[in-house]
Amino acid sequence: MKTIPDSGQSPGHHSGDPETLALSALGWVLTDEDRSARLLALTGLDSETLRDHLTEQTTLAAVLEFLINHEPDLLLAADALGRTPQELVEAHRRLAA
Numbered sequence: 001m002k003t004i005p006d007s008g009q010s011p012g013h014h015s016g017d018p019e020t021l022a023l024s025a026l027g028w029v030l031t032d033e034d035r036s037a038r039l040l041a042l043t044g045l046d047s048e049t050l051r052d053h054l055t056e057q058t059t060l061a062a063v064l065e066f067l068i069n070h071e072p073d074l075l076l077a078a079d080a081l082g083r084t085p086q087e088l089v090e091a092h093r094r095l096a097a
Contacts, residue, residue, distance in 0.1 A: 023060065025077050028080050045059070057095045057096075058096075060095050
């Protein structure tokens with residue numbers, strides 16, 4: 001399992017920024033070719049659209065929704081990012097609002 005380095009903050013001192021968390025989660029998803037292909041297939045995005053809309057809340061929410069809908073990936077992503085699954089779910093809720 002790959003660990004994504006954080007911004008140097010200690011666990012429990014993470015930014016409350018859901019956009020940053022979603023981008024970190026996307027980075028984690030993209031470390032695995034099969035998972036990346038599944039993200040694109042299930043979200044209906046293609047790599048160009050994903051790249052062009054990275055800053056849009058709906059795109060970032062879709063990334064987190066992808067993880068939320070597959071619990072094994074949600075748990076692995078949370079662990080790799082040094083977050084709890086609940087933090088990813090909360091970030092999704094904030095982005096989807």
